[in-house]
Amino acid sequence: MCYLLCKEEKVIINNKEFIIRFPKMEDVYSFVSFFNSLVQEEAQITKNEKVTIEEEKDWLKSIIKKIESNKLHCICVFYGNKLVANLEVNKLGYRASHVAVLAIAVDKEFRNQGLAKFLLNKAIHISKNDKDIKVLTLDVFETNTIAINLYKKMGFREVARLPKRIYYHGKLIDIITMDYYFD
Numbered sequence: 783m784c785y786l787l788c789k790e791e792k793v794i795i796n797n798k799e800f801i802i803r804f805p806k807m808e809d810v811y812s813f814v815s816f817f818n819s820l821v822q823e824e825a826q827i828t829k830n831e832k833v834t835i836e837e838e839k840d841w842l843k844s845i846i847k848k849i850e851s852n853k854l855h856c857i858c859v860f861y862g863n864k865l866v867a868n869l870e871v872n873k874l875g876y877r878a879s880h881v882a883v884l885a886i887a888v889d890k891e892f893r894n895q896g897l898a899k900f901l902l903n904k905a906i907h908i909s910k911n912d913k914d915i916k917v918l919t920l921d922v923f924e925t926n927t928i929a930i931n932l933y934k935k936m937g938f939r940e941v942a943r944l945p946k947r948i949y950y951h952g953k954l955i956d957i958i959t960m961d962y963y964f965d
């Protein structure tokens with residue numbers, strides 16, 4: 783069973799109390815505002831269009847199904863009722879079933895307080911204890927220096943670069959792939 787499917791934890795980070803748990807269908811409105819605020823601020827993520835509640839319902843349904851079938855680890859961080867950070871570790875299939883794709887985002891107002899570091903540590907710990915996962919991989923914009931530095935600090939290494947893959951703020955920029963290897 784994937785991590786946190788059955789439990790909810792209170793954690794103190796930077797003197798604030800957060801709840802971490804898996805996502806539920808009733809979180810759909812929280813996910814819509816969390817995701818749309820990332821789009822609004824033009825965060826360095828691939829998607830640049832706001833989502834509707836219906837789209838997010840479908841997405842959340844598929845996420846929960848994947849968690850239940852042990853294909854995905856997902857950790858949501860709540861401050862009170864507000865979703866403030868989300869991390870996904872999405873296992874690939876077939877001949878790449880030892881690889882999992884990591885994605886992370888933190889609400890703008892809660893950045894630089896250690897939430898991403900906390901979540902990445904959790905993701906590495908969970909993945910280490912998941913017998914399926916041998917490689918964690920992620921894609922990051924070459925311009926996202928905060929994220930790149932953080933990933934390096936956590937043990938990820940650049941393994942590939944796709945030139946001019948993203949159009950962001952009027953420029954064509956590279957996508958960097960970073961990996962973390964277990965064993």
Ligand SMILES: CC(C)(COP(=O)(O)OP(=O)(O)OC[C@H]1O[C@@H](n2cnc3c(N)ncnc32)[C@H](O)[C@@H]1OP(=O)(O)O)[C@@H](O)C(=O)NCCC(=O)NCCS
Nearest residue numbers: 825826886887888893894895896897898899921922929932
């Ligand atoms: C990248 C991101 C996840 C980092 O989250 P975060 O919770 O702010 O990160 P943390 O607070 O754990 O900080 C991690 C490190 O980055 C540094 N950092 C964070 N924000 C910073 C800022 N604005 N300026 C300089 N350094 C910063 C921290 O000081 C810390 O370094 P340290 O280990 O030396 O103390 C967050 O900025 C984010 O969600 N951005 C938008 C979405 C995104 O880019 N996702 C990643 C896509 S690949």
